[in-house]
Amino acid sequence: MSNKSKIVEQSQHPMDPDLFVTEKLLPTNIEEEIKDGFFELKQKFKDVGPSSIYISHVVLHEKHPLLKKIQVETLKQLLLESSVIYLSVGQTLYKYGAQDSFVYIILFGKLLLQKPSKNQDLSATEGEDNRDLLGS
């Protein structure tokens, strides 16, 4: 799974709602290539202080298996309208029972979709509590 991604494509007529799915093998270093598009911006002449992360739309448009399918102007608009979310290992994007209005696109990494077991807490918690937002 680590190097595979399924790509959803539309049938010949763009208005046709029928979809077919193919699972394609991506280059083994695809995630590293996408990470090359992430830059940390720091204030010049200062060793400490806040920094920002800049994500290159050029790299995403060249490398990302979904985002390469749309025009670069559409991608730029999508990035402007989106928040960037960074998750460490074990961090939760959203919990069972949470209500948020977000749709997410994975830029890199791997996530598990799980149903909580009966022994686990089913209480609703807002997913944003556990997020590290890099900016929008």
Added chain:
Amino acid sequence: MIGRVNIGWTLGEEILFDRNLQIRQEMAVAETESCLIGINKSKLAIMQKGLLETGNERDYFVIESILKGNYLIKDTWRKEQAHDHDDGL
């Protein structure tokens, strides 16, 4: 576990297609260091409407196809998981 998703997948798209899935029915946890972009569904709808209005039907249908396709695949996963659960697996 319902499934494992990585680059090339979307998450949370079920809120666009199923009224009964407006509340998250599973939890999503990072298995590795991960980065995502998240867009509010209202903003996405406005953006898609703009694509149609400016004649960019291609991008509209690419985005719609990706989201709908992922929703349909996960719908199968959810049904399989429910079936396994009913069977006591």
